[in-house]
Amino acid sequence: MDDKIRELIIKPLSQGRLKLIIPNFEIIANGKTIKAPAELTAKGSNFTFQVFDNYFSHGAVDKIFGLGERTSGALILTKDNVVSVRGYLNGSTYFECDDVTPANFGQTTTPGINSIKLSSRTLQLPAPNYIEPSEDKESFEFHAHAIFHGPKLQVPNSGTKTTKRNDFLNELYSSSMDTQTFEGDTWEAAIIEQKGELHLHARSKDKSINSPEHSEAFFQNVMNAVGFTNGFKPWPLYYYFWNAQTGGTRWIRSHLKLKQSNFRPQNKRLWLNVINEKDSPLYNLTPRVAEGLALLxxxxxxxxxxxxxxxxxxxxxxxxxxxxxxxxxxxxxxxxxxxxxxxxxxxxxxxxxxxxxxxxxxxxxxxxxxxxxxxxxxxxxxxxxxxxxxxxxxxxxxxxxxxxxxxxxxxxxxxxxxxxxxxxxxxxxxxxxxxxxxxxxxxx
Incomplete structure (x- = not known):
């Protein structure tokens, strides 16, 4: 994940202070595009857009979402009442949402200003470096990255070594056991604990191998397996996946402070007995569960x-x-x-x-x-x-x-x-x- 996305969205979101201006916010509904300034905030698991424009007179929400005339406030939304929005966060970072519903069914007014609130669960962002499929038609490479906010790594088997150079003391070293690595036949992955987050990275071993394990569906099974073995719901705050044949996708959701269950199959006490035994079944629990889920x-x-x-x-x-x-x-x-x-x-x-x-x-x-x-x-x-x-x-x-x-x-x-x-x-x-x-x- 690039530093710009972290500083602009991830950091303020995780600290509960996300507030971004979208100067040229666009609502795409019923074959029309409505342009107006908006403000993005987050509450719970939803992102909220407050959109300001005098266009939003009485009944504007109903018109935008194709709800027609109604006399009562009670209403059940369907997939036909979902619209798309897009814009540039703080005027610089492009995003889209295609799951937008009304945050409420009314409008708010202040002297001279009308506004409505819209709600979305997912901010879709352009994928970094790669968004289109590879020009190499013989490549089946994939790489993926998911961030889980809150849980802790249970059974590390690798770590991070940091080197600092001081003009007087020369090089200083520090290390921490903050990583668990695991692999399948055609893929490899690592979970890295970083400042209150678990980062799951996965990639193909050989880009010339065409394997179903290089698909986005399989990466979902890897996330599910990591959630099972570490005791938390596999709901990413940040998600990125790219495959040479299909291209890339990247999104952010307001999944914060994931709680960790007592039921964690990777037990620290048992893990110490197999930490150096890479052929042990327990050492390979996560990849075996991921591959097993894919076969079900x-x-x-x-x-x-x-x-x-x-x-x-x-x-x-x-x-x-x-x-x-x-x-x-x-x-x-x-x-x-x-x-x-x-x-x-x-x-x-x-x-x-x-x-x-x-x-x-x-x-x-x-x-x-x-x-x-x-x-x-x-x-x-x-x-x-x-x-x-x-x-x-x-x-x-x-x-x-x-x-x-x-x-x-x-x-x-x-x-x-x-x-x-x-x-x-x-x-x-x-x-x-x-x-x-x-x-x-x-x-x-």
């Missing part, structure tokens, strides 16, 4: 990611213990239905046994223990008998929460084709200090 049917992959999103929410929100346990047990049931390839047919017992067999688990081992543990934490709440249960006892919570969470990680990875360890025999891959922190216990 789209429907199954989307379901897996939806379940993972919910599980990540469990430990990052302020939910009662009973609700956390219910969600975790329900997510486990969902994983087993995907594995068993059973929608609504068959009872839970049949689903779990079928899935266990397909996944290659011994039913008489740990998987049966997890199955028997579920009813203790989900049935009363799930079936509307909350008054029959009290909050989960602390001892049960600390004992069972890691077991259920690690069972989810094991099954998720297995569905992606991963063969290897994730947790130790006591299912204790969740760091106890993180678990206590999530419970509001700050004991060292």
């Amino acid at each position: 049917p789209e429907k199954s992959r989307k379901r897996l990611m939806f379940l993972l999103w919910n599980v990540n929410e469990i430990s990052t929100g302020q939910l009662p213990d009973s609700t956390q346990m219910l969600m975790l047990c329900s997510a486990l049931d969902g994983l087993m239905r995907i594995a068993a390839e059973m929608e609504d047919d068959g009872g839970t017992d049949k689903v779990w046994k079928t899935a266990s067999k397909k996944l290659g688990f011994d039913w008489n081992g740990w998987i049966q223990e997890i199955y028997n543990l579920r009813p203790e934490h989900r049935n009363e709440l799930a079936h509307g008998r909350l008054w029959h249960m009290q909050e989960v006892e602390s001892t049960a919570y600390f004992n069972d929460y890691p077991k259920l969470g690690n069972a989810f990680s094991i099954i998720f990875a297995k569905l992606c084709g991963y063969e290897g360890p994730i947790s130790d025999e006591n299912y204790q891959a969740i760091e106890m200090k993180d678990l206590m922190k999530s419970r509001g216990i700050n004991k060292e």
Whole structure:
């Protein structure tokens, strides 16, 4: 990412002070272009454009978005009511948005000035250096960069060495373990922690190889795998992808302060045992999950990611213990239905046994223990008998929460084709200090 984009957009956005002027803002709607000055700000996950012009008399929003006449404020927008906008941020950096909706359905007025507010989730920017496909038709090169704001790197295996030269002391060196590298057969990647951000870089090894792993769809699977192994939603603040055959794309979204879940399969304690063993399955967990996700049917992959999103929410929100346990047990049931390839047919017992067999688990081992543990934490709440249960006892919570969470990680990875360890025999891959922190216990 070039310094101009960081200073103009990323830095003020991450600090909560984004405010940019767009002198020649354009709204493209209904075959017409409306030009007016605007101001860009951000709130939550949305960018807001406040557009100023006397054109915006009463009913201007309805006309721009093709909403027609209406007498009430209630309205459901469809894809037909989305417009595009474009302009130059501070008059210098070009952008486009093609997902623009009204931020509200009215207009604001001050003496002599009318304005409307528009909302977008994505600022699309020209890709740096490359925007068009390569002129080399034999090249299948790709490179990509995504920035995640907030999470920390869990298991570094490489680092950064910094050299400074002083006129008196000559060269001074410093280094930090801030990088995790991993690779597949035709691609390689690294996660680098930098000042509160995780930077994911990926690139092809050999530009002459035409591989589906050089596609933007595969890079999405790499991001999903990184989110799974590091315990956060793979929602980039900044995204860039370029392929020699298809060209490039670059955008920014207001995804800030991503929370990190307790469920992080790359456990620091286990990682120390394999940090120098590049052929170890655990060392290669992230690329194996990425490649496994790519091989799954789209429907199954989307379901897996939806379940993972919910599980990540469990430990990052302020939910009662009973609700956390219910969600975790329900997510486990969902994983087993995907594995068993059973929608609504068959009872839970049949689903779990079928899935266990397909996944290659011994039913008489740990998987049966997890199955028997579920009813203790989900049935009363799930079936509307909350008054029959009290909050989960602390001892049960600390004992069972890691077991259920690690069972989810094991099954998720297995569905992606991963063969290897994730947790130790006591299912204790969740760091106890993180678990206590999530419970509001700050004991060292």
